[in-house]
Amino acid sequence: AQSVTQLGSHVSVSExxxxxxxxxxSSSVPPYLFWYVQYPNQGLQLLLKYTSAATLVKGINGFExxxxxxxxxxxLTKPSAHMSDAAExxxxxxxxxxxQKVTFGTGTKLQVIP
Amino acid sequence: GAVVSQHxxxxxxxxxxxxxxxxxxxxxxxxxxxxxxxxxxxxxMLMATSNEGSKATYEQGVEKDKFLINHASLTLSxxxxxSAHPEDSSFYICSASGGAGKLFFGSGTxxxxx
Numbered sequence: 127a128q129s130v131t132q133l134g135s136h137v138s139v140s141e142x143x144x145x146x147x148x149x150x151x152s153s154s155v156p157p158y159l160f161w162y163v164q165y166p167n168q169g170l171q172l173l174l175k176y177t178s179a180a181t182l183v184k185g186i187n188g189f190e191x192x193x194x195x196x197x198x199x200x201x202l203t204k205p206s207a208h209m210s211d212a213a214e215x216x217x218x219x220x221x222x223x224x225x226q227k228v229t230f231g232t233g234t235k236l237q238v239i240p
Numbered sequence: 241g242a243v244v245s246q247h248x249x250x251x252x253x254x255x256x257x258x259x260x261x262x263x264x265x266x267x268x269x270x271x272x273x274x275x276x277x278x279x280x281x282x283x284x285m286l287m288a289t290s291n292e293g294s295k296a297t298y299e300q301g302v303e304k305d306k307f308l309i310n311h312a313s314l315t316l317s318x319x320x321x322x323s324a325h326p327e328d329s330s331f332y333i334c335s336a337s338g339g340a341g342k343l344f345f346g347s348g349t350x351x352x353x354x
Contacts, residue, residue, distance in 0.1 A: 168348065169246070170345040171283075216284070228335075
């Protein structure tokens, strides 16, 4: 069984401030981990993914995430928030054996304050 | 990159009618496609896994007679919501497996049942 917990359904940051969105996972096998972004009335766009290679993963739009096995975490960060980063972010996990079957977290809505 | 086209993006229908949603992989063959549903302020929930040429596998609690899935070709899967009711109003989104750990999402369909 696999699951994802996203801490904080809403996060507000000032423009230019650090963005930190938290994600903890549970998986009985080595996981694949993903962060997706969803803009209003749009589908999901993959930001980045971890697939057992480097633990620090760099994605699009300046985002990155670090896989920490000891903490079962995969937090998403961006050094400096931009207004266009306002969206909903989903952390997701898939098992290596069935990587296509993805379990999503409940999402974190990021608000960027000018 | 690979593109998944989902149509329509928005549909409004009367209670009791059926609605068909199409999901197409435009530049790759997808032997497996997935259908998700997202209620407001909630995460995406996997409804069913669609395999080309065989019956779909439904998640627990999803009525297979209400949500008919057809995956007749390697590039097309359809979801038909039969006899739709207001409680079926939701955001439906498909994804297609492009192999090698790649999963691509459609842009979603917002269904509103009056």
